[in-house]
Amino acid sequence: xxxxxxxxxxxxxxxxxxxxxxxxxxxxxxxxxxxxxxxxxxxxxxxxxxxxxxxxxxxxxxxxxxxxxxxxxxxxxxxxxxxxxxxxxxxxxxxxxxxxxxxxxxxxxxxxxxxxxxxxxxxxxxxxxxxxxxxxxxxxxxxxxxxxxxxxxxxxxxxxxxxxxxxxxxxxxxxxxxxxxxxxxxxxxxxxxxxxxxxxxxxxxxxxxxxxxxxxxxxxxxxxxxxxxxxxxxxxxxxxxxxxxxxxxxxxxxxxxxxxxxxxxxxxxxxxxxxxxxxxxxxxxxxxxxxxxxxxxxxxxxxxxxxxxxxxxxxxxxxxxxxxxxxxxxxxxxxxxxxxxxxxxxxxxxxxxxxxxxxxxxxxxxxxxxxxxxxxxxxxxxxxxxxxxxxxxxxxxxxxxxxxxxxxxxxxxxxxxxxxxxxxxx
Amino acid sequence: xxxxxxxxxxxxxxxxxxxxxxxxxxxxxxxxxxxxxxxxxxxxxxxxxxxxxxxxxxxxxxxxxxxxxxxxxxxxxxxxxxxxxxxxxxxxxxxxxxxxxxxxxxxxxxxxxxxxxxxxxxxxxxxxxxxxxxxxxxxxxxxxxxxxxxxxxxxxxxxxxxxxxxxxxxxxxxxxxxxxxxxxxxxxxxxxxxxxxxxxxxxxxxxxxxxxxxxxxxxxxxxxxxxxxxxxxxxxxxxxxxxxxxxxxxxxx
Numbered sequence: 001x002x003x004x005x006x007x008x009x010x011x012x013x014x015x016x017x018x019x020x021x022x023x024x025x026x027x028x029x030x031x032x033x034x035x036x037x038x039x040x041x042x043x044x045x046x047x048x049x050x051x052x053x054x055x056x057x058x059x060x061x062x063x064x065x066x067x068x069x070x071x072x073x074x075x076x077x078x079x080x081x082x083x084x085x086x087x088x089x090x091x092x093x094x095x096x097x098x099x100x101x102x103x104x105x106x107x108x109x110x111x112x113x114x115x116x117x118x119x120x121x122x123x124x125x126x127x128x129x130x131x132x133x134x135x136x137x138x139x140x141x142x143x144x145x146x147x148x149x150x151x152x153x154x155x156x157x158x159x160x161x162x163x164x165x166x167x168x169x170x171x172x173x174x175x176x177x178x179x180x181x182x183x184x185x186x187x188x189x190x191x192x193x194x195x196x197x198x199x200x201x202x203x204x205x206x207x208x209x210x211x212x213x214x215x216x217x218x219x220x221x222x223x224x225x226x227x228x229x230x231x232x233x234x235x236x237x238x239x240x241x242x243x244x245x246x247x248x249x250x251x252x253x254x255x256x257x258x259x260x261x262x263x264x265x266x267x268x269x270x271x272x273x274x275x276x277x278x279x280x281x282x283x284x285x286x287x288x289x290x291x292x293x294x295x296x297x298x299x300x301x302x303x304x305x306x307x308x309x310x311x312x313x314x315x316x317x318x319x320x321x322x323x324x325x326x327x328x329x330x331x332x333x334x335x336x337x338x339x340x341x342x343x344x345x346x347x348x349x350x351x352x353x354x355x356x357x358x359x360x361x362x363x364x365x366x367x368x369x370x371x372x373x374x375x376x377x378x379x380x381x382x383x384x385x386x387x388x389x390x391x392x393x394x395x396x397x398x399x400x401x402x403x404x405x406x407x408x409x410x411x412x413x414x415x416x417x418x419x420x421x422x423x424x425x426x
Numbered sequence: 427x428x429x430x431x432x433x434x435x436x437x438x439x440x441x442x443x444x445x446x447x448x449x450x451x452x453x454x455x456x457x458x459x460x461x462x463x464x465x466x467x468x469x470x471x472x473x474x475x476x477x478x479x480x481x482x483x484x485x486x487x488x489x490x491x492x493x494x495x496x497x498x499x500x501x502x503x504x505x506x507x508x509x510x511x512x513x514x515x516x517x518x519x520x521x522x523x524x525x526x527x528x529x530x531x532x533x534x535x536x537x538x539x540x541x542x543x544x545x546x547x548x549x550x551x552x553x554x555x556x557x558x559x560x561x562x563x564x565x566x567x568x569x570x571x572x573x574x575x576x577x578x579x580x581x582x583x584x585x586x587x588x589x590x591x592x593x594x595x596x597x598x599x600x601x602x603x604x605x606x607x608x609x610x611x612x613x614x615x616x617x618x619x620x621x622x623x624x625x626x627x628x629x630x631x632x633x634x635x636x637x638x639x640x641x642x643x644x645x646x647x648x649x650x651x652x653x654x655x656x657x658x659x660x661x662x663x664x665x666x667x668x669x670x671x672x673x674x675x676x677x678x679x
Contacts, residue, residue, distance in 0.1 A: 138444065343582060367666040368667050368670075375452055375632060
């Protein structure tokens with residue numbers, strides 16, 4: 001039954017792509033799950049494929065791509081879900097498009113980035129070999145609920161998994177570390193080892209309180225948001241001993257990417273990949289779309305930094321400030337994948353923006369973004385009402401050899417890429 | 427004359443769920459742009475009552491359930507009387523998101539024991555058992571405060587609790603589109619003296635500068651005991667942002 005359905009859905013999905021109606025990253029899976037609710041488990045049950053889940057608020061796509069590059073350098077075959085298609089239908093779609101003529105999955109590894117809310121559901125279908133737990137920040141409260149609600153769900157989910165599952169945890173995130181320390185699984189931790197604190201952005205911190213006894217945590221060093229070296233004065237809880245603090249090679253700038261790189265290297269090491277291949281993998285890495293992606297337009301450049309919640313926004317700003325950004329375009333949308341609630345922009349730290357001479361704002365919620373900047377005390381902001389028409393103007397006014405740094409939310413990122421590259425991605 | 431005010435901010439580390447800080451920024455900047463000096467006093471477990479007594483304007487944001495549990499006894503049992511006295515003295519206050527629940531008679535969570543509030547507002551709040559029935563979305567209403575009567579207020583709401591106004595408690599606004607206090611009676615929030623409670627969450631003031639100015643004006647009037655007229659500011663972006671929400675909700679302004 002599956003073989004026939006897979007065959008049919010593959011054909012339909014290919015025609016859809018050819019006709020440029022979309023890229024079929026979700027709906028073939030959606031249809032399949034409607035017809036065969038346990039398609040995912042039946043497809044993977046007798047397969048030799050090792051499954052790796054990547055979960056966390058920020059960094060899923062980049063970490064998946066890093067790990068995929070390393071695995072491929074080691075001559076493993078890898079399948080993965082399309083970036084952002086991280087619900088059940090996205091995973092089912094990935095299985096459909098990667099199944100062979102007999103409807104079977106034969107890859108060595110399946111790398112799935114998993115939505116925060118889907119994690120408890122997907123483990124009912126597949127037991128992964130590894131789970132990479134990156135971080136947990138406030139994000140789309142209207143869709144995900146509070147940070148505490150999510151971590152409770154994750155804890156329950158992890159405790160329901162068999163012991164062979166290996167957890168790769170961010171030791172610098174107290175919630176993730178507590179989840180690791182409380183589980184019966186083999187847990188490996190990654191974390192930074194910098195002696196000095198980085199500029200704080202504490203407005204967006206969510207987990208400054210001990211996940212065990214709820215007293216305030218003490219940080220000896222903070223990296224960003226609530227990530228750092230912490231301990232609780234009240235109970236015994238503290239940052240665990242971490243297994244990896246320095247990566248072999250850093251193909252991307254930004255502190256947040258250091259975590260993504262460490263996470264992928266530690267997972268690769270746990271799989272048993274030799275250092276040499278990890279290094280080669282990291283050195284050949286190209287960023288995922290919209291994640292620091294550089295697009296060359298004549299002798300000018302556009303670099304896109306997906307910025308979808310306070311932490312990723314602050315990290316993007318810090319990174320582009322180091323790159324001496326002179327032209328920044330913010331693009332704030334409030335569609336369902338972005339989150340309808342844009343309150344989070346008030347948790348961002350815009351103090352770095354004072355040194356940027358050319359600021360543009362755009363998106364569905366252009367005036368909200370303009371207000372956010374106004375109340376930072378910055379007067380000179382250009383409103384871009386219609387990005388499709390006016391982006392060309394903005395690019396024209398950009399001096400030669402300059403870069404326009406764009407910080408968009410998710411759907412704004414897709415829209416801008418489509419305008420620049422003239423094609424649809426999802 | 428050079429004016430100055432102190433704005434008290436309730437437990438910024440525990441009661442800042444989603445952009446609540448925007449309200450503080452707006453109050454601070456709108457005062458400073460008019461030459462009014464502003465001091466922000468973050469109120470924590472260790473803040474002495476003598477400092478709280480000197481506050482001219484009070485703000486409280488939203489807390490997650492666990493955070494609420496951590497702070498409620500300090501807020502109610504140690505600081506409650508002082509805060510109530512401030513409100514009785516007409517000190518203007520704004521409580522958004524989850525904090526009005528704590529300022530009412532009680533809050534009954536979906537799981538766990540009923541939490542007694544400070545009783546500033548005569549309001550009861552009950553969280554129904556089904557957590558999935560949260561009231562979420564953009565909202566627009568008409569303000570009921572006499573000075574701002576029928577001015578529009580726009581924002582976003584996201585709450586599980588349902589609040590019911592008791593006796594003659596007045597609502598802060600009447601809902602035009604959205605859920606409001608409980609999704610039934612078209613009331614949104616509550617007022618008592620110069621204190622405003624509402625379910626608008628996070629950054630209420632950026633798109634509603636008239637409410638910010640109301641709070642600042644009252645703070646100065648109470649402190650300096652005279653009639654105050656605030657200088658006009660250019661609110662072009664604010665009104666554009668407000669209209670954008672009204673259009674989104676299909677309400678013509």
